[in-house]
Amino acid sequence: MALVSLACIAGLFAFLVMQSVPILSEQKWNFLLGQDWWAGEVYGALPLIYGSCMVTGLALLLVLPLAMGGAVFTSEFLSAQQRLWVKALMELFAGVPGIIYGLLGVGLLTGWVKDSFGLIDGNTILTAGLLLGIMILPTILTLSEDALNAVPGHYRDASLGLGLTKLQMVLSAVIPQALPGIAGAVFLGLGRAMGETIAVMLVIGGLDKIADPWYDLFAPAQSIASKLGREAAEAIGSDLQWSALMALGLILFLIVMFFSLLGNLLLKRAR
Amino acid sequence: MVGSTTVLPIATRAAERFVAKNNGRVSITVNGGGSGVGVQSAGSGLTDIGLVSREITPREKKRFDKPGLRIIAVGRDAVACVVSSEIYSAGVRALSREQIGGIYLGKIKNWKEVGGPDRAIVVVDKERHRGTRHVFMKYVFSDENARAPGARLVTGSNNEGQSKIADSDSAIGMLSFAWLNNEVVGIGIREKGEVITPTLETVRANRYPISRSLNFVIAGEPKGLVKEFLDFIMSPEGQAIVDQSGYIPVHAF
Numbered sequence: 231m232a233l234v235s236l237a238c239i240a241g242l243f244a245f246l247v248m249q250s251v252p253i254l255s256e257q258k259w260n261f262l263l264g265q266d267w268w269a270g271e272v273y274g275a276l277p278l279i280y281g282s283c284m285v286t287g288l289a290l291l292l293v294l295p296l297a298m299g300g301a302v303f304t305s306e307f308l309s310a311q312q313r314l315w316v317k318a319l320m321e322l323f324a325g326v327p328g329i330i331y332g333l334l335g336v337g338l339l340t341g342w343v344k345d346s347f348g349l350i351d352g353n354t355i356l357t358a359g360l361l362l363g364i365m366i367l368p369t370i371l372t373l374s375e376d377a378l379n380a381v382p383g384h385y386r387d388a389s390l391g392l393g394l395t396k397l398q399m400v401l402s403a404v405i406p407q408a409l410p411g412i413a414g415a416v417f418l419g420l421g422r423a424m425g426e427t428i429a430v431m432l433v434i435g436g437l438d439k440i441a442d443p444w445y446d447l448f449a450p451a452q453s454i455a456s457k458l459g460r461e462a463a464e465a466i467g468s469d470l471q472w473s474a475l476m477a478l479g480l481i482l483f484l485i486v487m488f489f490s491l492l493g494n495l496l497l498k499r500a501r
Numbered sequence: 502m503v504g505s506t507t508v509l510p511i512a513t514r515a516a517e518r519f520v521a522k523n524n525g526r527v528s529i530t531v532n533g534g535g536s537g538v539g540v541q542s543a544g545s546g547l548t549d550i551g552l553v554s555r556e557i558t559p560r561e562k563k564r565f566d567k568p569g570l571r572i573i574a575v576g577r578d579a580v581a582c583v584v585s586s587e588i589y590s591a592g593v594r595a596l597s598r599e600q601i602g603g604i605y606l607g608k609i610k611n612w613k614e615v616g617g618p619d620r621a622i623v624v625v626d627k628e629r630h631r632g633t634r635h636v637f638m639k640y641v642f643s644d645e646n647a648r649a650p651g652a653r654l655v656t657g658s659n660n661e662g663q664s665k666i667a668d669s670d671s672a673i674g675m676l677s678f679a680w681l682n683n684e685v686v687g688i689g690i691r692e693k694g695e696v697i698t699p700t701l702e703t704v705r706a707n708r709y710p711i712s713r714s715l716n717f718v719i720a721g722e723p724k725g726l727v728k729e730f731l732d733f734i735m736s737p738e739g740q741a742i743v744d745q746s747g748y749i750p751v752h753a754f
Contacts, residue, residue, distance in 0.1 A: 268648070269629055270560065340668065350621040351669055353654055436628075436655035450654060460657060464537040464630045466545065469564075 239487075246483055249476035256470060261477060267438045269461070273474035277438045279481065281355070281451035285430060286423045288359030288447065289366060290416065297370040297419075298412075304371075305378035306400050317375065323368035332429035335361040340433055349448050353435035356447040361429055366419035373418060373497065377411025378404055410496045417493030421486045424455070431456035454482045503532045504539020504552030505632050506658040507578060507677040508715045510746040512552055515734050518742065522733075527726055533658055537630025543718045544570060549727050551718035554578065554632030554677070555645075568720035574751050575734050576743035579678050579712040580636050581687030581699040587670040593617040595689030595696040602641050604673055607651030612671060625666055625674035626652035632713070633659065637675040640711045678704075679747035705749060715748060 253261055253273060264274020304316045339361055344352030381404045389399035405412075435450025438457070442449070458475055465471040502512045509531065516529040534542075536553045543551030544565030557570055582601055584593055593616055596604075603609040604622055613619045626649045627634040635645040654672075656662040659680045666672040667684035674685070678699060681687045687699035690710055703709040723731050733739045740750035 270646075336664075350671060351623045351653055353665070435653070436657075437652060438655075452655075460628060461630075463534045464541060464628075466541060466547070 243480075243483065246476055246480040249473055250480050251473070253470055253473035253477050261474070265440060267457075267474075269465070269471045273470065275454075275474075275478055275481065277440050278452055278454045278457050278478060280440050280444070281434065282424060282453040282455070282482070282485075284355050284447075284451060285358040285362055285434065285453055286420060288355065289362035289423050290420060292359060293363040293367050293370060293419070294416070297367055297374060297415075300367075300371045301374035301378055301412075302400055302405070305375045306396065306404065313375075313379075317372055320368040320372040320375075324372065328365065328426050328429045331361055331365050332432040335429055335433040347448060351435075351450070353433055353450050354448050355434065355441065355451050358430045358434040358451075358453070359447070361433055362423045362426060365426060365429065366423050369422060370415050370419040373415030374408070374412045377408040377415065377497070380411065381407040410499050414493045414496030414498075417489045417496065421489035421493065424482065424486050424489065427455040427459040431459050436460065454478050458482070502529065502550040502552055502717075503534055503542040503548040504718075505536040505554040505715075506533040506660065507536075507554040507633060507679070508539075508552035508575075508717075509533050510679060511576060511715065511734075511743050511748065512550075514742045514746060515730075515739055518738070519730055519733050529730075535628065535630055535657065536632030536635070540565070540570070540718060543720050544568060546720065549719065550730070553716045553718045555635040555713060557718070558645075565720065571719050571721070571723070573717045573719070573731060573735075574714040575717055575739075576715045576746075576751055577704065577712060577749040578715050579699065579701075579704045579709050580633050580640075580675055581678055581681060581711070582637070582690065583666060583674050583676045583681065583685045583687050585666055585670050585672045586684050586686055588612060588617055588620075588673075589686040589688065591618045593688060595691045597691040598641055600691075601673075605641065605647075605649040605651050607649075610651070618671075620671045622651075623653050623669045623672040624649070624651045625654045625656060625662060625669075625672050627662060627675065628655060628657050631657070633662075633675055633677055636711055636713045701749060714751075715743075 257273060261273055261275055263276055264272060265276050266272050266274045267277065304313055308316065335357065339357055340352030343349065343354060343357045385403045385407060386399055389403040394402065430453050434452060434456055436452055436456065437450040438452045441451060458478055461475055465475055502516065512531050516531050520527055520529060536555050539551035539553045540557060540561045542548040557572060562570065582596060593612065596615060600609065600615050604624060609615060610622060611619060612622055638647040639645040654665055656665050659677055662674050662676055663680045663685050666674045676685060689696040689698045692710065697703050697709050699709060704712050717731065719727060735752065740752050743750045
């Protein structure tokens with residue numbers, strides 16, 4: 231079974247690499263470093279890589295404190311019954327399709343961002359980051375909670391026996407033990423955020439440009455996934471444009487694979 | 502049938518009627534994606550009929566030289582320069598070609614520079630392969646592939662463009678006439694001191710400057726059901742559908 235999946239992944243990887251060859255041999259490093267994407271003329275992926283990193287990084291920054299707080303609270307301060315409820319709910323939320331979040335984003339979040347920050351328009355990096363944060367919160371929360379909950383009881387008993395308060399116990403004994411598992415949860419969440427297409431596409435603005443200054447969260451942008459979503463149908467079977475999109479796919483594939491592998495590895499070690 | 506969201510209303514209605522006429526013995530799938538997708542899909546055999554709201558480019562002609570693309574104009578449409586209703590109410594009723602160009606190039610950034618309120622302009626562009634964009638840019642910049650460095654948002658389908666412009670209170674964009682409503686208002690084009698309003702009348706009189714054919718594109722000779730469908734859309738009944746969809750029929754019956 232494992233061999234079959236490995237073969238599938240390898241096949242997919244080989245396919246992406248093969249399809250990327252034309253654009254990479256044509257433009258070489260300019261494909262990665264170019265800032266201009268104009269189908270039929272030039273393909274520069276940097277603004278898209280930038281967009282993906284910005285929204286994903288932002289989502290992580292926003293969600294980490296919440297997810298950690300929620301996980302610690304659920305694992306250490308709730309009864310077994312309540313904990314199961316929270317877990318069930320989080321797993322339910324984690325399974326909600328991206329388009330549903332996308333609709334929420336278009337319907338509520340863009341307007342809210344526009345009004346609260348006094349912007350001329352609500353389709354921004356911040357909006358996409360917020361939306362992705364909401365989307366990956368359940369995954370990170372529930373997996374981190376698993377990691378905390380898996381820390382053996384005697385660590386807790388020993389800490390409490392030393393006279394530590396419950397909070398001190400969590401901070402000094404439980405979290406350090408659960409850290410690899412928590413990191414694993416974060417990487418899996420990052421993988422989902424990177425690959426999310428439709429929700430991001432609907433709120434990010436669709437502009438293939440690096441904001442000026444680059445950390446301007448109120449500027450529109452474009453992520454790799456949303457670019458693929460927008461241009462794939464137009465480019466099927468065509469010349470360089472298709473190859474350029476496949477090369478984008480390859481970049482996305484490598485990043486998401488890296489996150490997922492690292493996440494799974496850390497989670498496994500934690501168990 | 503796949504392609505232009507501008508042609509989509511005609512294709513959807515015509516497909517429904519055609520299936521009903523054949524007592525449901527045939528089935529037709531209709532989908533959007535944009536004119537570029539329409540040409541691409543028809544040329545590569547992914548669909549029978551591509552929906553295309555612009556001319557076929559030389560690049561596309563060359564790519565599908567083998568099957569030979571056949572273009573059938575089924576109706577006419579015009580593209581309006583549209584603004585958010587708030588901007589229209591504030592007094593921006595018409596713009597000249599130079600003003601629209603200045604806005605899309607990012608040289609004009611505030612509505613007050615063109616007689617509107619003191620508010621930044623949210624410039625809504627469309628994906629490069631969209632037919633509406635080709636026609637609009639050809640008029641504004643005499644280049645269907647012109648770049649628009651002033652753009653703030655890039656949208657895809659007419660529906661997406663319409664909703665982004667309606668959501669904003671200071672946006673400018675381009676839309677097919679059939680998508681104009683109370684929230685996205687078509688403004689006049691000022692040419693030589695005269696304002697040409699975006700109405701079907703000015704298009705019919707060949708006065709409105711941004712108009713285009715709506716096309717069905719097929720690869721090679723039409724055969725069987727495809728031919729029957731093409732005959733249907735050119736019949737009085739089919740052309741009435743074009744009219745009901747908010748466009749101008751190619752044949753007056």
